[in-house]
Amino acid sequence: MKESDFKLSSHYIDILLSAVFAVIFPFSVWYSLNVPGVVLAQGVSHRIFYFHVSVAWVALYAPVISSIAGIFYLWKKEEKWDIISESMCRLSLVFSIAVLFSGPIWAKSNWGVYWDWTDARLQSFFALFLGLCGYFLLRSLIPDILKQAKIASVFTVFISLNSLLTWGAIRWMDNPGNHPGSVLGKGGMDTQMKTAFYLNVLSYHILFLILSIILYRLVKTERRNKRLLYSES
Amino acid sequence: MRLKIFHSLLLKETLLLFRAQNGLISMVSLILSFLYIFHFVFEKDFFLERNTIAGIRWSLLYLLSFIYISQSSWEEREGGADRIGSGMISGTYIYLAKTVSSFSALTLSSLVLNFACLFLFEKSSMSFNEFIMQYALLLPGMLSVAAIGVCISRISEATRLKEIIIPVLQIPLSLPPLLFGMNAERKMLASGKIPLEGFFVVLSFSIFYLTLGTLAEEILGGKD
Numbered sequence: 398m399k400e401s402d403f404k405l406s407s408h409y410i411d412i413l414l415s416a417v418f419a420v421i422f423p424f425s426v427w428y429s430l431n432v433p434g435v436v437l438a439q440g441v442s443h444r445i446f447y448f449h450v451s452v453a454w455v456a457l458y459a460p461v462i463s464s465i466a467g468i469f470y471l472w473k474k475e476e477k478w479d480i481i482s483e484s485m486c487r488l489s490l491v492f493s494i495a496v497l498f499s500g501p502i503w504a505k506s507n508w509g510v511y512w513d514w515t516d517a518r519l520q521s522f523f524a525l526f527l528g529l530c531g532y533f534l535l536r537s538l539i540p541d542i543l544k545q546a547k548i549a550s551v552f553t554v555f556i557s558l559n560s561l562l563t564w565g566a567i568r569w570m571d572n573p574g575n576h577p578g579s580v581l582g583k584g585g586m587d588t589q590m591k592t593a594f595y596l597n598v599l600s601y602h603i604l605f606l607i608l609s610i611i612l613y614r615l616v617k618t619e620r621r622n623k624r625l626l627y628s629e630s
Numbered sequence: 631m632r633l634k635i636f637h638s639l640l641l642k643e644t645l646l647l648f649r650a651q652n653g654l655i656s657m658v659s660l661i662l663s664f665l666y667i668f669h670f671v672f673e674k675d676f677f678l679e680r681n682t683i684a685g686i687r688w689s690l691l692y693l694l695s696f697i698y699i700s701q702s703s704w705e706e707r708e709g710g711a712d713r714i715g716s717g718m719i720s721g722t723y724i725y726l727a728k729t730v731s732s733f734s735a736l737t738l739s740s741l742v743l744n745f746a747c748l749f750l751f752e753k754s755s756m757s758f759n760e761f762i763m764q765y766a767l768l769l770p771g772m773l774s775v776a777a778i779g780v781c782i783s784r785i786s787e788a789t790r791l792k793e794i795i796i797p798v799l800q801i802p803l804s805l806p807p808l809l810f811g812m813n814a815e816r817k818m819l820a821s822g823k824i825p826l827e828g829f830f831v832v833l834s835f836s837i838f839y840l841t842l843g844t845l846a847e848e849i850l851g852g853k854d
Contacts, residue, residue, distance in 0.1 A: 471849055517809065517813075520805070520809060521805075521806065521809070524801070524802040524803075524805040524806065525802065526802075527798075527801055527802035528802035528803065530798075531798050531799045531802060534795065534798060534799075535785070535789065535795070535799065538789035538790045538791055538795065539788050539789050539790075540790065541788070544788050544850075547849065547850055548785050548788060548850065551785070551842075551846045551849060551850065552785070552799075554842060555778070555803050555842070556802075558803075558806070558838070559802060559803070559806065562806050
């Protein structure tokens with residue numbers, strides 16, 4: 398495939414994804430706010446769950462993709478894998494900030510507190526967030542670009558472990574705290590709730606895909622600019 | 631020959647840990663001060679529960695691991711031994727020797743900590759069996775904290791901030807073994823027998839971190 402053909406097809410993919418997102422996202426937000434009934438025990442605040450869980454899924458598996466890309470970088474030594482790895486970590490950080498904001502809003506109305514320090518899921522997620530912050534701090538503090546990519550790739554493997562532990566915190570701990578269990582294992586959602594939930598999951602995954610493509614290009618351009626600056630100076 | 635190199639490295643690392651700024655004495659004072667604060671604040675009104683004492687013990691060891699690892703890597707860098715050593719010896723040997731010495735220092739600290747707890751906290755006494763079970767959980771927990779800490783300290787050498795960055799990177803990675811270790815000890819105190827599941831989780835952490843740390847040394851070619 399020629400480079401111009403590739404650019405053209407990626408242009409069509411951008412338009413297609415954006416169009417699908419523009420239709421599905423507003424609809425899923427409207428649907429989850431209006432159609433499913435209110436859970437009486439939790440009140441209206443339960444609707445935040447449709448946003449919170451979908452975003453948390455992305456925040457949890459982006460570090461795993463990042464670590465796989467990191468391993469590929471260490472193996473193949475091709476820059477594109479490091480760019481993918483960095484883009485995934487950036488995305489995971491953004492989505493985890495969204496989780497850390499939406500969770501306490503729900504927690505305040507249900508538990509009476511914004512944060513519960515005895516909850517295993519909350520602590521492990523916070524550790525994941527700190528790990529992602531550490532990743533960017535580490536990258537920014539290593540001047541040598543090659544060293545930076547190598548060390549960051551190793552570090553993503555450690556972060557992905559945190560992500561797996563966050564997923565398993567409510568499954569493997571005997572007394573994980575107040576955090577609700579897995580939504581997939583409960584079977585307590587009615588059809589409308591399930592539809593709202595999976596619509597949101599779909600729309601946030603499309604958003605994730607769009608942002609991944611944009612970030613990949615952004616990181617690539619940033620690096621090209623940096624190299625140009627170095628070569629000029 | 632390899633064993634001889636490793637032995638010399640281990641000796642050097644241990645000396646480095648304990649000679650630095652009166653290392654051993656300052657660590658014992660730090661442990662006693664912390665425990666005395668808890669004793670002074672709580673034990674006068676009510677006796678601290680065994681779960682709480684176990685939590686204090688894990689947290690203090692966690693804190694000590696930062697100090698041991700950062701202090702040792704700072705001393706080594708300032709003395710120039712790091713640069714000289716890495717030119718002649720494989721990074722993996724240096725990593726393993728540092729991990730073993732930090733782990734030994736943490737084990738020694740935990741013994742001091744347990745001994746001090748006996749005097750300061752009423753409910754901290756335990757039978758010999760409980761002592762063995764406690765160490766069956768503490769040892770792999772401390773090994774994982776030491777393994778990840780040393781790996782981070784080796785990585786931090788490539789950064790501009792050097793060992794200042796160690797706690798920032800170590801906290802998120804050493805929190806999981808700490809949480810799972812404390813959870814296992816809580817179960818052990820409640821049931822009176824060692825929770826095998828918890829023990830294997832903490833053991834897996836130590837094996838994972840040690841393996842990945844060694845692998846990182848091989849991949850990054852020493853401290854690079």
